[in-house]
Amino acid sequence: MARNEHQRRDDVTEVELIGGPERLEVGLEAHDPAWAATFVEHRDRILEALGDAGASVLVQHIGSTAVPGLAAKPIVDIVVGVDDITDEEAYLPALLAAGYVLRVREPGHRLVRTPARDVHVHVYPREHPAVADYLLLRDRLRSEPTDRALYEETKRMLFTRSWDDMNAYSDAKTDVIEAIKERARAARD
Template identity: 40%
Template sequence: MPTFEDITRHHDADPDEHPWVNGPPPPTTVVLTPYDPGWPHRYRTLAADVRAALGDVALDVEHVGSTSVEGLAAKDIIDIDLIVADPRDEDAYVPPLTGLGYTLVVREPSFHQHRMLRLADPVVNLHVFGPDSPEVVRHRMFRDWLRTHPEDRARYEEAKRAAIPGGGNVMAYNARKQEVIREIYDRLFRAAGML
């Protein structure tokens, strides 16, 4: 289990690391859609497929990201955290997921051995972490905080909308909303007695 220090520290990937397995994706326009009450059902179907394909390799599967927060506008992309014993052992999970249509697109050893696979239809970002990754805890805490704190949910949605006009790729969009995300993390960590 990660320590409070591990969880509350903002980890960044090595800037010299080239995470894109097949090169960076082309710039896309970020489009936010109103909350879709069908997102949780879509997640449950996707999660069941992942669990069926991986069996015991899937230690846990969680709906995270904006589509997991009722009432929050989001990109129409389901974010899922998949916990496996060792993300470096790609042979244990990539081939079965490839059979479902997923493609390995990101490999970030410097960021908790993070891997990301993408499904094109419906669009899914499947984030792979190990059981001791602090990022898994952070994702769940952020999701749960936004579910129960409407002021921060609204603040986050406002930051997302303000980040769109800058254009560029999703990484640039994410960077433009990072300050607000970190402010929210600070509040939720303090409320949890972790800071």
């Protein structure tokens, strides 16, 4: 079926978390230059899987593993921007066939990951504000040592606690992330 023959449907309206909440079982590690190579490997895998559709897809390394010098959980995060998130036939079967498994389906966002859980691929519509926000945060952390240190300090403090839900750990960083993005926007404007 050609891409333009896919039936348009409404997006999901609720969060579907396949497998339920998961305990945070990894810790922070010193930055590993191998994370960049892992990104390149998976970028190529994603683009190959998407074939011709991959020509219009954005694929970027995001998150702490994309920031040299920043300690991170050893999970490489990738953002993929597609034309239409609701046209799952255009990307999801190809990503699953390439070895990823579906973890999250929520309005405007899908998350697939490796079975080893060491690579998370966040799929959004290319123009979704979250895509720009991920890139804004990454670029700010790469260029501003003070914000990079603040972010790492926050993560280290949070890792002194036990987290039964990995999402709760992520949510606990929100205020610091928003403050860093605000400074990035102010500097840009």
